[in-house]
Amino acid sequence: MLNSLNKMQKALIALLCGLLLFFGFVILRTGVSRPASTVKLGKVAAGEYDPAVWGQYYPLQYASFQKNSEMAPSPGGFGGSLKTQNSERQPEILANFKGMPFSIDYTEDRGHVFTLEDLKETKRVNDKSPGACISCKTPYIEKLFQEKGWSYGKVPLRELLAQTPEHGYISCANCHDPATMDLRVIQPAFIEAQQRRGIDVTKATREEMRTYVCAQCHVEYHFEPGTSRVVFPWDKGLKPEQMYEMYATKPGGFAQDWQHPDSKAAMLKVQHPEFETWATGVHGQAGVSCADCHMPYMRQDGQKYTSHWMTSPLKHLDASCGTCHTQGAAWLEERVKTIQNHTWQLQHSAGLVVSKAHEAIKKAAAVPNVDQAELAQARELVRKAQWYWDFVAAENGMGFHNPDQALHTCGQAIDLGYKAIESANKAAGIELF
Structure with missing residues (x-):
């Protein structure tokens, strides 16, 4: 029959067969038997902060969000959502944070649904704790700031x-x-910090917002003396040495978080600098957002949606990493664990050196006729050494967000810690360690 057809008819039949084969291949590759449905906007009222109400309109996202209540150890061995004391693994915490609340209670971070519960239960909170501590624990911060401005912090x-x-x-x-349903940021401290860097967050792209919504809380900060206004120390840059340089200027009169009772050094406490660490790392520089890895796209019943289970990418490697990396899940998992294990080894060593430096300075200060100028130098060195150690220890990626920087920062902490010990020995005129 085909022999009787003219050339044009044969060409049309070949084209039709080719199209059928192509679309069949696409369906098999995507695993979708029908077009993805469009998510309809729900009628959520302004000022509605109950996620269950939002969940009525966005059930797939809400179902994944509820998984944040699951508590389990991290598949990589670091972090996780079990409420364990970090000092059990890192006893140096007790020495390095001596004299301040983190030596009393420093539990592992849990999921977002536990933010208020953990804040109420932590032993770090007392009757004098400022309202600024609630800033990154609730969406009600939007209402608080609208009603009170920065005065809510006091x-x-x-x-x-x-x-x-x-x-x-x-x-x-x-x-x-x-x-x-557009992405937005409601943390005034983040908006102000970006403004000081010359960045208008209202003009951010959607991909930038897929990081900014996380960055408004996963950052280093301090409370301005007298006002308890939340400040992100980014004016000189996002690298640990640049933020330390800003703290050296005593911004807004902020000089220290506490004085260490042994070394008498004016100390700084780093707070979970995930955004800063990521921003100067390979993924941040390549434009990979927080959500790309921690909230990957999923499909269910033909609908594509963003997972709202903010968790380790190791729990869904194909969805989070496999879209860019084709080496396979086993290879990817091995790379993550290798980076984190190497970082942990140096971080732990750095913390131990810092704790010895505090002890050396304490012993030096007790020596009659100690060289006060050299002792002051030792205190500055241990302050800086602990800042570098804590920058890695307090960050929730155990080096993975920026492996080069993490290892370099740990190395600086170790070097500065030993220099602090040397200064203490010099100040005392004897070998203390």
Whole structure:
């Protein structure tokens, strides 16, 4: 029959067969038997902070968000969501944070749904704790800032906690506009810090916002003396040495978080600098967002959605890493674990050296006629050494967000720690260590 057809008819039949084969291949590759459905906007009212209400309109996202309540160890061996004391693995914490609340209670971070519960239960909170501590624990910060401005920071924390509903943990409204579902940031400290860097967050691209919504909380910060205003120390840059340089200027009168009772050094406490670490790492420089790895795209019943289970990429390597890396899950997992194990070894060593430096300075200070100028130098060195150690120890990626920087920073902490010991020995005129 085909022999009787003219050349044009044969060409049309060949084209049709080719198209059928092509679309069949696409269907097999995507595993989708019908077009992905469009998510319809829900009618969420402004000021609605209960995630269960949002979940009525966005069930797939909400179902994945509820997985944040699951507590389990990290598949990589570091982090995880079990409420364990970090000092059990790192006893140097007890020495290095002596004289301040982190030596009393420093538990592993849990999921977003536990932010208020953990804040209420931690032994680091007392009747004098400022309301500024609630800044990154609830979407109600939007309402608080609208009503009180920065004055909310001086309200007693326990008073604000008593006024915050149980559903007020970090959830949908922290990151989404209820009317449009567009990504947004509501942390005034983040907006102000970016403005000082010359960045207008209202002009950010969607891909930038897929990091900014995380960066508004996963950062280093301090409370401005007298006002408890939250400040991100980014004016000189995002690298640890640049932030330390800013702290050296005593911004807004901020000089220290506490004085170490042994070394008498004016100390700084680093707070989870994930954004800063990522920003100067290979993924940050390549434009890979936080959400790309920690909240990858998923499909269910023909619908593509973003997973709202903010967790380790090791739990879904194909979805989080496999979109760019084709070496396979086993290879990817091995690379992550190798980076984190190497970082841990240096971080732990750095913490131990810093603890010895505090002890050496204490012994030197007790020596009659100690060289006070050299002793002051030792205190500055241990302050800086601990800053570098803590920058890695407090960050939740155990080096993976920026492996080169993490190892280099640990190396600096070790070097500065030993220099602090040398200065203490010189000040005392004897070998203390």
